[in-house]
Amino acid sequence: MIHLHDIRYVRMGTRDLDAAIAFATKIVGLELAAKDGKWAYFKSDKVAVRGDTRDHTLAYFEGDPADHVVGLELKNPNDLDKVGAELDNAKYPARLGTKDECEQRRVKAFIATQDPTGNKIEIVARPFNSGVRYFPGRDAGITHFSHIGLNTTDPKRDEKFWTTVFNARVSDWLGDTPLFRIHTAHHSVVLFPTTRPGIQHINHQVEDIDDVMRSWYFLKERNINIVFGPGRHPLSGAMMVYFEGPDGMVFEYSVGVKHIMPEEEATYRPRQFPFERYALDMWGSLPTVSGFAEKKPEREKMRVVV
Ligand SMILES: [Fe+2]
Structure with missing residues (x-):
């Protein structure tokens, strides 16, 4: 491994x-x-x-x-x-x-x-590490780059790859989507079923919920396409907003992701959530982001029919 x-x-x-x-x-x-x-x-x-x-x-x-x-x-x-x-x-x-x-x-x-x-x-x-501190391009409240969504053409097969080739552990499943932790953060990599390889979204953590909401207004004012949120993921507890950048890449700000500490590893059990509206966002926003939106026959319920 x-x-x-x-x-x-x-x-x-x-x-x-x-x-x-x-x-x-x-x-x-x-x-x-x-x-x-x-x-x-x-x-x-x-x-x-x-x-x-x-x-x-x-x-x-x-x-x-x-x-x-x-x-x-x-x-x-x-x-x-x-x-x-x-x-x-x-x-x-x-x-x-x-x-x-x-x-x-x-x-x-x-x-x-x-x-x-x-x-x-x-x-x-x-x-390489850096001796120069981060000087933000704008004050979005970013503390660090944290996780990615990654495309998969077969979530079961790729879950096996990540959990047997690497030391990734499943923290939870959302429908067929496994969320993997590599260290203590609830997820570092999330697999999204689709038809092609590639990165599905890029997450940066911010300091505060105020940063998420301030950015939401900032982005809306500039006609940036908000594709999910503001909302709160019940799986990780993180409050978030997702928006679309160059070449269709989705960026996310979030805060409050839960951690699974080393002493909890032995007893932690991943939970299965249905691919439904309030499992994606407990506040109820609906995503239009690729990987969430492509496979929802019923927007309200967000059930996956396979
Ligand atoms: Fe995310």
Whole structure:
């Protein structure tokens, strides 16, 4: 089993790098930490996250907007050789990153693989930390990059991948959607059934519910497409708002996610929730976000019919 420490970064292609930079800084509130040719790197961690001050948590590059990569940090960087062997044995692709690729990602080493859906995953050893604090592009109240929604073409199959290849644990299920924790936060990765690989949404934690609501007004005023919320997820307890960014990518602000502490691990049992309106949001907002909205024959009940 590959023991992960946390999500480290996401990388996404865009046809319009300047527009993506403007949105990431002026709307989402990230900091443009560096721009290097066709690459732009963003910081978002106001606080040290699990002991780390991440060099960047999002990178946009000029390229295919459907090209998404998730960087996952190894708990023990010395395990990288073992990771290659384990992936090989389990018949998953495993390719060691080149020197140039490592420089581009600002890491010492990584192995590139894919989950069964085809999501590109980079398992990273010794990523760079930063000595410079995060200076937000706008005051959205962001404290750190926290989790992602990831597309799956077969949730059961990919749940097995995440929980047997990696140390991901199911915290709860929402319909067929498993929510995985990697450390104490209720979820770091959430699988959304659909027909293609890719990142479904990107979450940043904010300080307060006031930040969620202030951003809601801020986004509405600027005609940003709000795709879910404001609301509260009953599974994690987090209060949230979701909105659409460049190339259709969904960003989320949330606060109040519950944690499952190490002493609770042995007795914690994942719960099954139906894919229904008040399981998605106990305040009752209805999502139009991809991955939630595509499969609802009845908007009110939000039941999945398979
Ligand atoms: Fe989320």
